[in-house]
Amino acid sequence: MPPATPLWLLALAALPSPGGAADDDKLLAPPPLEVDGLIGVPIDILRLTGTMIFDGTTRTATATAEMIFEMTGDGGMPLFDLRQEVQRAVLDGVEIDAGSLAAHEIGPLAGTMRILEQELAAGQEHRLLLEYELDTPMSPGAKAIGWGAEGLTWDTWFSDLSPGRYLELWMPANLIYDRFAFDLRLELRGLESDHELVTNAEVEELGRHHWQLRLPPTTTAFSPMVVIVPSADVERSTSTVKVGGRSILIDLCQRLDAKGDRKKVHAQVERDLKEFSKSTGEWPHADRFSIYVWRGGRSMEYDGATTTSLGALRHEFFHSWWGRGVKPASQNDGWFDEAWDVYAADGEGPSPSRVRKPSAPVTLCSDDPYNRVTAGASYGAGSAFFARVAAEIGDKKLRQLMAEFFVAHAHRPVTTATLEQHLVVGSGRKGDEVRQLFHRYVYGKDGDLAD
Ligand SMILES: [Zn+2]
8 A cells, every 4th residue: 555645745845846856966975085995986875764673671772774875976885874883784685794894984074984895886776785783873972872760762863063973873874965765663662661752754653662754855864853752751742833824833842851831932933933934934844843852052953853952942943944954065064054043043143343354264164075074163253254244245135145045945955155156146246255255254265266
């Protein structure tokens, strides 16, 4: 029996076309990478299907993953990432030695990536099946799976501040230029107490503690949010906001120790949803915003979802437009959504006093195609960059150009060069000044462009 049409498909049908995903993705891939005497060639994942089973009796977890992909360029040895120890690997139906897809150290801003030591042809689909025990991922700042007295506490726990902190923590994945559909079957066994699943995936309940998750073909390695938490540790509530002819469900799951008034949180999200829809564009996801609120300073954005402290909620919510609606094509482009979020949502805005005088060049967008860390200056110096653009063309014009860019590129990975071109052209006679601002305060180059 064919599955019912998923909600995300209906939602996407109402939005501008995501375009020819696979072809665009290949164009955004970095060049082949030579490391340890091997040449790794970027891949284009077409579809990822996984299972994760958490067993409360043994406090162990296992996973399987099937990755269907094509090679970019002329083919070669596939380059991808997974921060778990692979026990079994099958390539195109043939068992292969798990040692033949070892991780290689690329550099401090890239961490490791795996190279599968087989030359694969371009222009055809390949299928890699992996089996492994799930354990604490081999990534900086990774967290152990949380087995506690109340049950299982686990979340995807992504970060853009260290390499190897996206989907590759748990599943084989690619750099963030690549979009692919992702299906995940998730099961908890041997756990008596009830658990909550908070996710941005479309969920089909297959049984108690047993779910089929589906993420759309616009998914990239930083998209999937999956949180599992004992029901006893949280309170959950929903509300519905009508905006732009759609009804968006606000699904709020708040840890008891976060101690916020959930009614106020719903009211804030409703206000922000209306504001951002008006200032930036239509909600670019399925008809739901999933929020997991915890204590503490660390928060993270996902496509139409967030794990967040209450203080950061507005910032993380805006990322569903900028960052996880319009998506950076590489981590070199990860500066613009942080910078614009601080400028447009956090209230930094135009600040003439901050940008009256020139300052030292700042590199927000590096030229290392394998960089996997967002520049730390993206927030402060990044928002100052936008303030400098506003000083040239006006705050109103800048916001208008950014909203136009969002509408044209929602669901697409985009590069800094594409954003630059849009702002330069849109700035008319001030275009040269805007290009010069990119030169100095985004690419970190001294001197005049004409030099
Ligand atoms: Zn942010």
